[in-house]
Amino acid sequence: MELTTVWFIAIAFLWTSYFFLEGFDFGVGMLLPVLGRGNVERRVVINTIGPVWDANEVWFIVAGAAIFAAFPEWYATLFSGFYLPLLAILLALIVRGVAFEYRGKRDDARWRSRWDKAIFWGSLVPAFLWGVVFANIVRGVPLDADHEFAGTLGDLFSPYALLGGLTTMILFVLHGAVFLALKTSGDIRERARLVAGIAAIGAVAAGGSFLLITQVEHGEPVTWLTAAGAAAGLVLAAVAIRRGREGWAFIGTGAAIVLAVATLFVALFPDVLPSTLVEAHSLTTDNASSSPYTLKIMTWTAAVFTPIVLVYQGWTYWVFRKRIGTDQIPRPKNEPVR
Amino acid sequence: MDTVDIARWQFGITTVYHFLFVPLTIGLSALVAGLETAWLRTGRTAYLRATKFWGKLFLINFAMGIVTGIVQEFQFGMNWSDYSRFVGDVFGAPLAIEGLLAFFVESTFLGLWIFGWDRLPKKIHLACIWLVAIGTQLSAFFILSANSWMQHPVGYRVDEETGRAVLTDFWAVLTNSTHLVAFPHTITAAFVTGGMFMAGVSAWHLARRKNVEVFRPSLRLALAVTAVASIGVAVTGDLQGKVMAEQQPMKMAAAEAIYETERPAGLSLLTIGTLDGDEELFGIKLPRVLSFLSTGSLDGEVEGINDVQAAEEARYGPGDYRPFVPAIYWNFRLMVGVGMITAFVSLAGLWLLRRGRLPSNPWVYRIGMASLTLPFIGNSAGWIFTEMGRQPWSVYGVMKTSASVSPSVTATSMLISVISLTALYAVLAVIEAGLMLKYAKAGPPSEDEVLPPPPDDDDPDRDSERSLAFAY
Numbered sequence: 001m002e003l004t005t006v007w008f009i010a011i012a013f014l015w016t017s018y019f020f021l022e023g024f025d026f027g028v029g030m031l032l033p034v035l036g037r038g039n040v041e042r043r044v045v046i047n048t049i050g051p052v053w054d055a056n057e058v059w060f061i062v063a064g065a066a067i068f069a070a071f072p073e074w075y076a077t078l079f080s081g082f083y084l085p086l087l088a089i090l091l092a093l094i095v096r097g098v099a100f101e102y103r104g105k106r107d108d109a110r111w112r113s114r115w116d117k118a119i120f121w122g123s124l125v126p127a128f129l130w131g132v133v134f135a136n137i138v139r140g141v142p143l144d145a146d147h148e149f150a151g152t153l154g155d156l157f158s159p160y161a162l163l164g165g166l167t168t169m170i171l172f173v174l175h176g177a178v179f180l181a182l183k184t185s186g187d188i189r190e191r192a193r194l195v196a197g198i199a200a201i202g203a204v205a206a207g208g209s210f211l212l213i214t215q216v217e218h219g220e221p222v223t224w225l226t227a228a229g230a231a232a233g234l235v236l237a238a239v240a241i242r243r244g245r246e247g248w249a250f251i252g253t254g255a256a257i258v259l260a261v262a263t264l265f266v267a268l269f270p271d272v273l274p275s276t277l278v279e280a281h282s283l284t285t286d287n288a289s290s291s292p293y294t295l296k297i298m299t300w301t302a303a304v305f306t307p308i309v310l311v312y313q314g315w316t317y318w319v320f321r322k323r324i325g326t327d328q329i330p331r332p333k334n335e336p337v338r
Numbered sequence: 339m340d341t342v343d344i345a346r347w348q349f350g351i352t353t354v355y356h357f358l359f360v361p362l363t364i365g366l367s368a369l370v371a372g373l374e375t376a377w378l379r380t381g382r383t384a385y386l387r388a389t390k391f392w393g394k395l396f397l398i399n400f401a402m403g404i405v406t407g408i409v410q411e412f413q414f415g416m417n418w419s420d421y422s423r424f425v426g427d428v429f430g431a432p433l434a435i436e437g438l439l440a441f442f443v444e445s446t447f448l449g450l451w452i453f454g455w456d457r458l459p460k461k462i463h464l465a466c467i468w469l470v471a472i473g474t475q476l477s478a479f480f481i482l483s484a485n486s487w488m489q490h491p492v493g494y495r496v497d498e499e500t501g502r503a504v505l506t507d508f509w510a511v512l513t514n515s516t517h518l519v520a521f522p523h524t525i526t527a528a529f530v531t532g533g534m535f536m537a538g539v540s541a542w543h544l545a546r547r548k549n550v551e552v553f554r555p556s557l558r559l560a561l562a563v564t565a566v567a568s569i570g571v572a573v574t575g576d577l578q579g580k581v582m583a584e585q586q587p588m589k590m591a592a593a594e595a596i597y598e599t600e601r602p603a604g605l606s607l608l609t610i611g612t613l614d615g616d617e618e619l620f621g622i623k624l625p626r627v628l629s630f631l632s633t634g635s636l637d638g639e640v641e642g643i644n645d646v647q648a649a650e651e652a653r654y655g656p657g658d659y660r661p662f663v664p665a666i667y668w669n670f671r672l673m674v675g676v677g678m679i680t681a682f683v684s685l686a687g688l689w690l691l692r693r694g695r696l697p698s699n700p701w702v703y704r705i706g707m708a709s710l711t712l713p714f715i716g717n718s719a720g721w722i723f724t725e726m727g728r729q730p731w732s733v734y735g736v737m738k739t740s741a742s743v744s745p746s747v748t749a750t751s752m753l754i755s756v757i758s759l760t761a762l763y764a765v766l767a768v769i770e771a772g773l774m775l776k777y778a779k780a781g782p783p784s785e786d787e788v789l790p791p792p793p794d795d796d797d798p799d800r801d802s803e804r805s806l807a808f809a810y
Binding site: 043046047050051052054055057058061062064065066068069070071072073075076077078079080081083084086087090091093094095097098100101102103104105106146148149150290291293294297298301302305306309312313316319320324327328329330 | 402430433747755806810
């Protein structure tokens, strides 16, 4: 296999991991005001992702940096062309990250309520905009002969892109609800299951239509399978959550995310950013890539270190595998100093 | 303002801001790891209380370093897309490897350290904070190899067909002579930053004679680390000066505001130039010192700005190859001056604390507290000096900053970006400083608070019902 193809797959893998992992973080953040009634419950909700959200977000940093290293032209065009949506994502992630760390640092209801809003919007904005960004990547954007973005901000918000945004948003709400049902006990768990049941319907509707359009417009024969698999994952999640099988439901939403992202990347290949103006202006794995030497170094590094990362990150989830309930949240007065 | 200016302002603001948090993260993570090690080896509760206290301040700072780092990773593509196209083959790899090797380690093991106090065996818990500390240094290593390549590009060729830089020798990039002096200089400066921070906060508590059993050992550790690291900063800084004089003579000349080549050259204590910046009006100099610092010989030649300008014009074609001399000259002095003061403060502090002493003069503590700010000033001045001193180049001798900016991004978009980021950073600075003050003043937890609660009964299932050791 050519190294450019290897790196296309590697980057697809990095984004898939990112959406799988931070997908439920975003969902948890968006559901914070819905599922957490009162401060103690909100703390339960936040602490389900407390030890892991930061490492989950690193997948985005590494995915972006891998695009820079393996496909510099793609990185340059994507980040300069999608300027304002990406700026909004960065601003949201900054606010959200600080919010998790600082929310509990003052015993003041107004202080907490502001950070709760920050967590909600800081999760919702990227959850929606990532769908917009990836819909545009698959559909293509106006690129000129120098591979520079030649469109306007409005071009990025086509109905198809908005549907993509809606899809990722609802999908992450569902993924987060299932994750919360899996990681909490008591009332929050019951409510999370209820929300998951409703979100599953929305996810099937939005995600189904988005993947269907993607398939018809840009699909390959094999993406019928991945798209259908994603839909099956959603159905599995919906059924399992009603029967109280939260582990199976999480496998279902996880599979839906993995297969949906796979559908997008297979539909995209061998382009990395198609031009809607002239096909010759499209960025492809070929004309956007780094030299074989750089790709070789990157391949060795990734081959050695990615499995190690997966092992120790997986171990973290094992260490913090227990469910959390309101009775385990330390009371403010005798809260141990970290 | 054109897009180059806006993009430069954004890079300057966001990078200097980001680098307020980075050196403190590097320095404090190792210091906290050292304190936890001391607790494990001696069993003394004071060390555990110190670990928890400094750990908390470390985390308040760490959060800001993380979130401001996200912008650093992506503004190359957003504002500097032509730069990214040109250098991606060389410059992207260290960034990606930094993420894969360092960021994952830092974020994962910090999560384990924060939440794992009662979930992990003590030694594993300790290993987590050491891994975080090592991760911060790995991160510094790779990102500085990328920056050093911009200062002194090696291990590449420019492809004739595409006009882009192509990596030919990754090992050469990692072992770039510029990098081998910039990396230890940055790391030792980070230890000075962490050390002075710990010293300043300890001084506040010791002036009030509060928690002396926690803050006296903290202060001694902090001052010892600062003193050793200060010497390291000076030695590596001196080596850097020699490398810089050879690789970027313009930066050296601007640092000293020497307009005409001198042999031997004196070290400028004060130079005032004409407003158009090509002539010296007035100066006070130490004879021959600059020659020695930049060449190692009392008789060495140091090139002047006007001569380097002529040489670079001959080499790269007509153009203005001078950086903004006053900024270079004064930031260089600020950096060196601050470094010398912190070295002195740390050595004086160690002397005053010798053999169990604890000075009573309140000015000793006031000076200690005030010195906390110095490394932050020195770090910022150092980076402003080294980055502005490279101008007009983004990659020295290869690509100009004016040719690096994104052609497809409008000035309006860039203004929205720099204004929103600056406003958000300003708000976060106030919040962060408020929290730092609150938790620095609050002092360490008491002995009772850090000791584990006695087990309720023998039923192991009860364990899961217990309160979490830490929760957001």
